[in-house]
Amino acid sequence: MSYAEIASKGPKQTPEEAAAPQPPQVVTSTTASTSSLVDVDTPSVRTVPSDYGEQDIKTETQAARIEREKKAEEIAAKARAEADLAKKKSKRAAKKADNWLTKQFESLSDGEGGALVVVNFLAVVGLSGWLGYKAWGLYDKGRLGWKNVGLGLGILGVVGAAESLLGG
Template sequence: MSYAEVASKGPKQTPEEAAAPQPPQVVVDDSTSTSSLIDVDTPSVRTVPSDFAEQDIQTETQADRIEREEAAKKVREKAEALRAEADLAKKKAKSKAKKADTWLTKRFENMGDGPAGALAAANLIAVIGLSGWLGFKAWGLYERGRLSWKDVGLGLGVLGAVGAVEGAFTNYLYKAKGKGKDQ
Protein backbone atom coordinates (compact mmCIF):
# COMPACT_ATOMS: atom_id res chain seq x y z
CA MET A 1 0.00 0.00 0.00
CA SER A 2 1.34 3.48 -0.85
CA TYR A 3 1.52 6.55 1.33
CA ALA A 4 -1.13 8.30 -0.79
CA GLU A 5 -3.59 5.44 -0.21
CA VAL A 6 -2.96 5.46 3.55
CA ALA A 7 -3.34 9.25 3.72
CA SER A 8 -6.60 9.18 1.74
CA LYS A 9 -8.18 6.83 4.31
CA GLY A 10 -7.53 9.21 7.18
CA PRO A 11 -9.67 12.18 8.33
CA LYS A 12 -10.22 14.99 5.82
CA GLN A 13 -8.75 18.48 6.33
CA THR A 14 -10.90 21.48 6.94
CA PRO A 15 -10.74 24.25 4.29
CA GLU A 16 -8.79 26.48 6.74
CA GLU A 17 -6.17 23.75 7.25
CA ALA A 18 -5.86 23.07 3.53
CA ALA A 19 -5.41 26.75 2.58
CA ALA A 20 -1.93 28.24 2.19
CA PRO A 21 -0.82 30.61 4.96
CA GLN A 22 -1.36 34.31 4.33
CA PRO A 23 1.78 36.28 3.42
CA PRO A 24 2.98 38.78 6.01
CA GLN A 25 1.58 42.30 5.59
CA VAL A 26 3.70 45.45 5.82
CA VAL A 27 2.08 47.94 8.11
CA VAL A 28 2.69 51.51 6.99
CA ASP A 29 2.42 54.15 9.66
CA ASP A 30 4.19 57.33 10.61
CA SER A 31 6.41 55.64 13.20
CA THR A 32 8.75 54.26 10.47
CA SER A 33 11.38 56.87 9.77
CA THR A 34 14.25 57.06 7.29
CA SER A 35 16.01 59.75 9.27
CA SER A 36 18.58 57.25 10.60
CA LEU A 37 19.76 56.39 7.06
CA ILE A 38 22.79 58.22 5.70
CA ASP A 39 22.16 60.66 2.91
CA VAL A 40 25.21 60.62 0.68
CA ASP A 41 24.52 64.11 -0.65
CA THR A 42 24.96 65.76 2.72
CA PRO A 43 28.34 66.82 4.12
CA SER A 44 27.94 64.36 6.99
CA VAL A 45 29.64 61.68 4.88
CA ARG A 46 33.38 61.78 5.61
CA THR A 47 36.06 61.28 2.99
CA VAL A 48 39.81 60.93 3.43
CA PRO A 49 41.72 64.04 2.33
CA SER A 50 44.32 63.61 -0.42
CA ASP A 51 47.20 64.63 1.88
CA PHE A 52 46.34 61.90 4.40
CA ALA A 53 49.69 60.09 4.09
CA GLU A 54 51.65 63.27 4.89
CA GLN A 55 49.60 64.17 8.01
CA ASP A 56 50.94 63.70 11.52
CA ILE A 57 50.57 60.26 13.04
CA GLN A 58 47.41 60.18 15.12
CA THR A 59 46.79 56.48 15.77
CA GLU A 60 48.74 53.34 16.56
CA THR A 61 47.56 51.82 13.29
CA GLN A 62 49.16 54.66 11.34
CA ALA A 63 52.38 54.27 13.31
CA ASP A 64 52.43 50.50 12.63
CA ARG A 65 51.80 51.08 8.91
CA ILE A 66 54.66 53.57 8.65
CA GLU A 67 56.94 51.21 10.55
CA ARG A 68 56.08 48.33 8.18
CA GLU A 69 56.66 50.54 5.12
CA GLU A 70 60.10 51.58 6.43
CA ALA A 71 61.03 47.95 7.13
CA ALA A 72 59.93 46.94 3.63
CA LYS A 73 61.99 49.79 2.17
CA LYS A 74 65.08 48.60 4.05
CA VAL A 75 64.54 45.03 2.80
CA ARG A 76 64.24 46.30 -0.82
CA GLU A 77 67.43 48.36 -0.47
CA LYS A 78 69.29 45.37 0.97
CA ALA A 79 68.05 43.12 -1.87
CA GLU A 80 69.19 45.68 -4.45
CA ALA A 81 72.62 45.85 -2.83
CA LEU A 82 72.89 42.04 -2.86
CA ARG A 83 71.79 41.94 -6.50
CA ALA A 84 74.44 44.52 -7.42
CA GLU A 85 77.05 42.51 -5.52
CA ALA A 86 76.03 39.32 -7.34
CA ASP A 87 76.21 41.08 -10.71
CA LEU A 88 79.72 42.29 -9.91
CA ALA A 89 80.82 38.77 -8.89
CA LYS A 90 79.30 37.41 -12.08
CA LYS A 91 81.23 39.93 -14.18
CA LYS A 92 84.47 39.04 -12.37
CA ALA A 93 83.92 35.33 -12.93
CA LYS A 94 83.16 35.94 -16.60
CA SER A 95 86.35 37.97 -16.91
CA LYS A 96 88.42 35.19 -15.30
CA ALA A 97 86.87 32.57 -17.57
CA LYS A 98 87.65 34.70 -20.62
CA LYS A 99 91.27 35.08 -19.45
CA ALA A 100 91.61 31.31 -19.03
CA ASP A 101 90.01 30.78 -22.43
CA THR A 102 92.43 33.25 -24.02
CA TRP A 103 95.42 31.64 -22.26
CA LEU A 104 94.50 28.14 -23.49
CA THR A 105 93.85 29.41 -27.01
CA LYS A 106 97.27 31.14 -27.06
CA ARG A 107 98.98 27.90 -25.94
CA PHE A 108 97.42 26.04 -28.88
CA GLU A 109 98.28 28.93 -31.23
CA ASN A 110 101.95 28.69 -30.29
CA MET A 111 101.90 24.97 -31.00
CA GLY A 112 103.07 24.14 -34.51
CA ASP A 113 101.07 22.16 -37.05
CA GLY A 114 103.00 18.95 -36.36
CA PRO A 115 102.42 18.79 -32.59
CA ALA A 116 98.82 20.05 -32.96
CA GLY A 117 98.03 17.32 -35.50
CA ALA A 118 99.67 14.70 -33.30
CA LEU A 119 97.67 15.91 -30.30
CA ALA A 120 94.41 15.72 -32.28
CA ALA A 121 95.30 12.22 -33.54
CA ALA A 122 96.15 11.07 -29.99
CA ASN A 123 92.85 12.46 -28.77
CA LEU A 124 90.94 10.60 -31.49
CA ILE A 125 92.80 7.36 -30.79
CA ALA A 126 92.10 7.69 -27.05
CA VAL A 127 88.36 8.18 -27.65
CA ILE A 128 88.18 5.23 -30.05
CA GLY A 129 90.21 3.07 -27.64
CA LEU A 130 87.98 3.94 -24.69
CA SER A 131 84.84 3.23 -26.73
CA GLY A 132 86.25 -0.13 -27.84
CA TRP A 133 87.26 -1.11 -24.32
CA LEU A 134 83.81 -0.19 -22.91
CA GLY A 135 82.14 -2.14 -25.72
CA PHE A 136 84.32 -5.20 -25.01
CA LYS A 137 83.44 -5.04 -21.28
CA ALA A 138 79.72 -4.66 -22.08
CA TRP A 139 79.84 -7.67 -24.44
CA GLY A 140 81.47 -9.78 -21.72
CA LEU A 141 78.76 -8.80 -19.21
CA TYR A 142 76.08 -9.56 -21.80
CA GLU A 143 77.43 -13.05 -22.50
CA ARG A 144 77.44 -13.86 -18.79
CA GLY A 145 73.89 -12.45 -18.43
CA ARG A 146 74.99 -9.75 -15.99
CA LEU A 147 74.54 -6.66 -18.21
CA SER A 148 72.04 -4.33 -16.54
CA TRP A 149 70.62 -0.94 -17.39
CA LYS A 150 72.79 0.51 -14.65
CA ASP A 151 75.93 -0.73 -16.45
CA VAL A 152 74.68 0.59 -19.79
CA GLY A 153 73.89 3.98 -18.24
CA LEU A 154 77.30 4.14 -16.59
CA GLY A 155 79.04 3.37 -19.90
CA LEU A 156 77.00 5.97 -21.76
CA GLY A 157 77.75 8.51 -19.01
CA VAL A 158 81.50 7.88 -19.36
CA LEU A 159 81.27 8.22 -23.15
CA GLY A 160 79.24 11.43 -22.78
CA ALA A 161 81.76 12.97 -20.38
CA VAL A 162 84.69 12.04 -22.62
CA GLY A 163 82.82 13.42 -25.64
CA ALA A 164 82.19 16.72 -23.83
CA VAL A 165 85.85 17.04 -22.85
CA GLU A 166 86.94 16.15 -26.39
CA GLY A 167 84.50 18.71 -27.82
CA ALA A 168 85.89 21.48 -25.60
CA PHE A 169 89.46 20.43 -26.40
CA THR A 170 88.80 20.38 -30.15
CA ASN A 171 87.00 23.71 -29.94
CA TYR A 172 90.10 25.37 -28.44
CA LEU A 173 92.33 23.71 -31.00
CA TYR A 174 90.21 24.94 -33.93
CA LYS A 175 89.90 28.41 -32.39
CA ALA A 176 93.67 28.66 -32.08
CA LYS A 177 94.30 27.41 -35.61
CA GLY A 178 91.59 29.70 -37.02
CA LYS A 179 93.23 32.73 -35.37
CA GLY A 180 96.64 31.69 -36.64
CA LYS A 181 95.38 31.57 -40.24
CA ASP A 182 93.73 35.00 -40.01
CA GLN A 183 96.88 36.72 -38.80
Protein backbone atom coordinates (compact mmCIF):
# COMPACT_ATOMS: atom_id res chain seq x y z
CA MET A 1 0.00 0.00 0.00
CA SER A 2 1.34 3.46 -0.88
CA TYR A 3 1.39 6.57 1.27
CA ALA A 4 -1.19 8.26 -0.97
CA GLU A 5 -3.61 5.38 -0.47
CA ILE A 6 -3.19 5.44 3.32
CA ALA A 7 -3.62 9.24 3.42
CA SER A 8 -6.81 9.05 1.30
CA LYS A 9 -8.45 6.70 3.86
CA GLY A 10 -7.94 9.14 6.77
CA PRO A 11 -10.29 11.97 7.88
CA LYS A 12 -10.90 14.76 5.38
CA GLN A 13 -9.56 18.27 6.05
CA THR A 14 -11.47 21.47 5.62
CA PRO A 15 -10.10 23.95 3.08
CA GLU A 16 -8.95 26.23 5.94
CA GLU A 17 -6.96 23.39 7.52
CA ALA A 18 -5.43 22.35 4.19
CA ALA A 19 -4.32 25.90 3.33
CA ALA A 20 -0.77 27.04 4.16
CA PRO A 21 -0.47 29.51 7.02
CA GLN A 22 -0.30 33.18 6.12
CA PRO A 23 3.21 34.72 6.28
CA PRO A 24 3.72 37.34 8.98
CA GLN A 25 3.08 40.90 7.87
CA VAL A 26 5.57 43.72 8.39
CA VAL A 27 4.10 46.58 10.39
CA THR A 28 5.14 49.85 8.78
CA SER A 29 3.37 52.22 11.17
CA THR A 30 6.31 52.46 13.64
CA THR A 31 9.35 54.60 12.82
CA ALA A 32 12.92 53.92 13.85
CA SER A 33 14.23 56.12 16.60
CA THR A 34 17.32 58.12 15.71
CA SER A 35 17.67 59.75 19.11
CA SER A 36 20.46 57.37 20.18
CA LEU A 37 22.64 58.13 17.14
CA VAL A 38 25.54 60.56 17.54
CA ASP A 39 25.23 63.78 15.59
CA VAL A 40 28.57 64.92 14.22
CA ASP A 41 27.63 68.58 14.60
CA THR A 42 27.22 68.35 18.35
CA PRO A 43 30.15 69.09 20.66
CA SER A 44 29.98 65.56 22.12
CA VAL A 45 32.23 64.33 19.31
CA ARG A 46 35.87 64.91 20.30
CA THR A 47 38.49 65.63 17.70
CA VAL A 48 42.24 66.08 18.05
CA PRO A 49 43.47 69.56 17.15
CA SER A 50 45.86 69.75 14.20
CA ASP A 51 48.71 71.16 16.33
CA TYR A 52 48.55 68.28 18.84
CA GLY A 53 52.01 66.98 17.98
CA GLU A 54 53.63 70.38 18.64
CA GLN A 55 51.99 70.92 22.04
CA ASP A 56 54.00 70.84 25.24
CA ILE A 57 54.40 67.50 26.96
CA LYS A 58 51.84 67.28 29.75
CA THR A 59 51.84 63.61 30.77
CA GLU A 60 54.30 60.82 31.34
CA THR A 61 52.64 58.83 28.58
CA GLN A 62 53.40 61.57 26.05
CA ALA A 63 57.00 61.76 27.24
CA ALA A 64 57.40 57.99 26.94
CA ARG A 65 55.90 58.02 23.45
CA ILE A 66 58.24 60.78 22.28
CA GLU A 67 61.22 58.94 23.76
CA ARG A 68 60.20 55.71 21.97
CA GLU A 69 59.85 57.58 18.67
CA LYS A 70 63.33 59.11 19.07
CA LYS A 71 64.84 55.69 19.83
CA ALA A 72 63.07 54.19 16.81
CA GLU A 73 64.46 56.96 14.58
CA GLU A 74 67.98 56.38 15.96
CA ILE A 75 67.72 52.63 15.38
CA ALA A 76 66.45 53.18 11.82
CA ALA A 77 69.31 55.60 11.07
CA LYS A 78 71.83 53.12 12.49
CA ALA A 79 70.36 50.30 10.40
CA ARG A 80 70.55 52.46 7.25
CA ALA A 81 74.19 53.29 8.00
CA GLU A 82 75.03 49.60 8.53
CA ALA A 83 73.25 48.66 5.30
CA ASP A 84 75.23 51.30 3.38
CA LEU A 85 78.49 50.05 4.90
CA ALA A 86 77.64 46.44 4.03
CA LYS A 87 76.81 47.49 0.47
CA LYS A 88 80.17 49.27 0.14
CA LYS A 89 82.01 46.23 1.56
CA SER A 90 80.29 43.88 -0.87
CA LYS A 91 81.17 46.16 -3.79
CA ARG A 92 84.80 46.20 -2.67
CA ALA A 93 84.86 42.41 -2.32
CA ALA A 94 83.30 41.93 -5.76
CA LYS A 95 85.80 44.32 -7.32
CA LYS A 96 88.68 42.52 -5.56
CA ALA A 97 87.45 39.12 -6.81
CA ASP A 98 87.02 40.54 -10.31
CA ASN A 99 90.55 41.92 -10.25
CA TRP A 100 91.95 38.56 -9.05
CA LEU A 101 90.08 36.70 -11.79
CA THR A 102 91.30 39.20 -14.39
CA LYS A 103 94.91 38.71 -13.21
CA GLN A 104 94.55 34.94 -13.44
CA PHE A 105 93.31 35.12 -17.03
CA GLU A 106 96.07 37.57 -17.92
CA SER A 107 98.68 35.20 -16.50
CA LEU A 108 97.23 32.36 -18.60
CA SER A 109 97.38 34.40 -21.78
CA ASP A 110 101.04 35.44 -21.24
CA GLY A 111 102.31 32.29 -22.96
CA GLU A 112 101.87 29.87 -20.09
CA GLY A 113 100.56 27.00 -22.18
CA GLY A 114 100.99 24.44 -19.42
CA ALA A 115 98.56 26.24 -17.13
CA LEU A 116 96.01 26.54 -19.94
CA VAL A 117 96.21 22.82 -20.61
CA VAL A 118 95.70 22.06 -16.93
CA VAL A 119 92.68 24.41 -16.76
CA ASN A 120 91.15 22.83 -19.86
CA PHE A 121 91.75 19.34 -18.52
CA LEU A 122 90.16 20.22 -15.17
CA ALA A 123 87.17 21.79 -16.92
CA VAL A 124 86.55 18.71 -19.06
CA VAL A 125 87.01 16.33 -16.11
CA GLY A 126 84.75 18.47 -13.92
CA LEU A 127 82.00 18.68 -16.55
CA SER A 128 82.26 14.96 -17.28
CA GLY A 129 82.08 14.13 -13.59
CA TRP A 130 79.04 16.33 -13.11
CA LEU A 131 77.26 14.81 -16.13
CA GLY A 132 78.15 11.33 -14.90
CA TYR A 133 76.74 12.11 -11.47
CA LYS A 134 73.49 13.32 -13.03
CA ALA A 135 73.33 10.25 -15.27
CA TRP A 136 73.84 7.94 -12.28
CA GLY A 137 70.96 9.70 -10.49
CA LEU A 138 68.69 9.17 -13.50
CA TYR A 139 69.81 5.52 -13.76
CA ASP A 140 69.11 5.00 -10.07
CA LYS A 141 65.55 6.31 -10.53
CA GLY A 142 65.05 4.21 -13.69
CA ARG A 143 64.69 7.25 -15.97
CA LEU A 144 67.97 7.11 -17.89
CA GLY A 145 67.27 6.73 -21.59
CA TRP A 146 68.95 7.28 -24.93
CA LYS A 147 67.66 10.84 -25.04
CA ASN A 148 69.50 11.73 -21.81
CA VAL A 149 72.68 9.95 -22.92
CA GLY A 150 72.59 11.75 -26.27
CA LEU A 151 72.08 15.10 -24.57
CA GLY A 152 75.07 14.51 -22.28
CA LEU A 153 77.30 13.46 -25.18
CA GLY A 154 76.13 16.48 -27.16
CA ILE A 155 77.08 18.80 -24.28
CA LEU A 156 80.52 17.19 -24.06
CA GLY A 157 80.95 17.53 -27.83
CA VAL A 158 80.00 21.23 -27.83
CA VAL A 159 82.33 21.99 -24.92
CA GLY A 160 85.14 20.06 -26.58
CA ALA A 161 84.64 21.89 -29.86
CA ALA A 162 84.54 25.27 -28.09
CA GLU A 163 87.75 24.50 -26.21
CA SER A 164 89.52 23.36 -29.35
CA LEU A 165 88.52 26.58 -31.14
CA LEU A 166 89.38 28.89 -28.23
CA GLY A 167 92.44 26.97 -27.03
CA GLY A 168 93.98 26.55 -30.45
